[in-house]
Amino acid sequence: MASIDDSATVIRVRGLSKRFGTTVAVDALDLDVRPREVYGFLGPNGSGKSTTLRMLCGLLHPSSGEIEVLGHHLPKDAEGLKRHLGYMTQSFSLYRDLSVNENLTFLAAVHGLPRKRAHQRIEELLNRYWLAELRHQLAGTLSGGQKQRLALAGAVLHEPDLLLLDEPTSAVDPQSRREFWESLFELADAGTTILVSTHYMDEAERCTRLAILDRGRLVADDSPQRLMEALPGRPLLVECDRPRQAQQVLEGQPGVIALAQIGAALRMLVEDVEYENPLSERLRTAGIEARLVSGTANLEDVFVAATRQPRQSAGEAS
Numbered sequence: 064m065a066s067i068d069d070s071a072t073v074i075r076v077r078g079l080s081k082r083f084g085t086t087v088a089v090d091a092l093d094l095d096v097r098p099r100e101v102y103g104f105l106g107p108n109g110s111g112k113s114t115t116l117r118m119l120c121g122l123l124h125p126s127s128g129e130i131e132v133l134g135h136h137l138p139k140d141a142e143g144l145k146r147h148l149g150y151m152t153q154s155f156s157l158y159r160d161l162s163v164n165e166n167l168t169f170l171a172a173v174h175g176l177p178r179k180r181a182h183q184r185i186e187e188l189l190n191r192y193w194l195a196e197l198r199h200q201l202a203g204t205l206s207g208g209q210k211q212r213l214a215l216a217g218a219v220l221h222e223p224d225l226l227l228l229d230e231p232t233s234a235v236d237p238q239s240r241r242e243f244w245e246s247l248f249e250l251a252d253a254g255t256t257i258l259v260s261t262h263y264m265d266e267a268e269r270c271t272r273l274a275i276l277d278r279g280r281l282v283a284d285d286s287p288q289r290l291m292e293a294l295p296g297r298p299l300l301v302e303c304d305r306p307r308q309a310q311q312v313l314e315g316q317p318g319v320i321a322l323a324q325i326g327a328a329l330r331m332l333v334e335d336v337e338y339e340n341p342l343s344e345r346l347r348t349a350g351i352e353a354r355l356v357s358g359t360a361n362l363e364d365v366f367v368a369a370t371r372q373p374r375q376s377a378g379e380a381s
């Protein structure tokens with residue numbers, strides 16, 4: 064039987080790996096998620112976020128390693144975990160040809176909620192997620208934000224202790240993203256533990272704890288604040304009108320830990336202040352006028368340093 068108290072670990076994973084043929088999608092992952100955490104999974108495309116989440120809900124069998132979720136050992140005891148777990152994917156998994164109300168009623172039946180309780184709970188969720196006026200509308204005709212709210216209502220219908228969310232905001236506008244995150248904190252306050260994968264830095268920054276994945280490996284795991292404090296080197300902004308060319312010139316130069324073009328700007332992480340003049344000089348020699356300005360460490364720097372360093376040291380250019 065699952066039990067949840069603050070001293071317990073909701074998710075405990077050791078040496079978790081998943082291979083698809085020759086692809087190592089998840090590589091020897093260790094993870095501990097505690098109750099009421101809003102735990103973020105940040106990683107580039109293909110870094111293994113979805114594969115990990117699918118193993119954590121028992122949908123996918125690991126190649127090796129141990130998984131314990133809410134006291135249930137997976138994949139053996141996936142059935143016992145089901146009623147304590149909510150899962151939502153970026154495609155929202157709704158029945159397009161059923162109305163909002165019918166989608167929730169169907170899910171209530173799947174979870175075996177008694178009819179009266181189901182009715183009460185559905186009313187509660189329709190109101191909480193601003194869906195009451197849309198109750199008779201077909202799910203397929205809802206806007207992206209409305210679909211997202213319905214998918215969240217469906218995922219929490221049976222009041223799970225743990226919510227696994229796989230890029231839940233990738234298909235919605237910024238306003239819906241903000242509202243969605245407010246709902247997540249409301250759920251966490253009420254006692255739900257949340258594991259959420261995202262591509263967005265602003266969302267990652269809001270998590271109580273953050274794991275950064277790169278090519279299936281866990282390359283950072285701490286609170287966003289501590290990850291930023293522990294950032295190696297100095298973040299610099301390279302101000303110039305040809306950031307792409309500047310990046311090519313700076314790539315692989317001594318002292319450069321990481322480089323990333325973000326919009327029109329080029330951010331660079333250098334090992335130490337002593338490298339700044341030689342790097343400026345290197346740009347000038349290449350015919351690029353640039354100013355190096357000190358920046359404040361942000362999560363983007365942490366992400367770039369964590370996910371680019373091994374590739375650079377392996378001698379690959381991006």
Ligand SMILES: Nc1ncnc2c1ncn2[C@@H]1O[C@H](COP(=O)(O)OP(=O)(O)OP(=O)(O)O)[C@@H](O)[C@H]1O
Pocket residue numbers: 083086087088106107108109110111112113114115
């Ligand atoms: N069923 C599968 N069969 C074969 N390869 C797979 C399968 N599922 C995932 N992969 C591969 O495993 C790797 C990790 O994929 P995964 O979807 O877990 O990454 P992700 O971090 O969730 O990416 P994204 O952010 O793009 O969703 C990728 O190389 C992917 O092609």
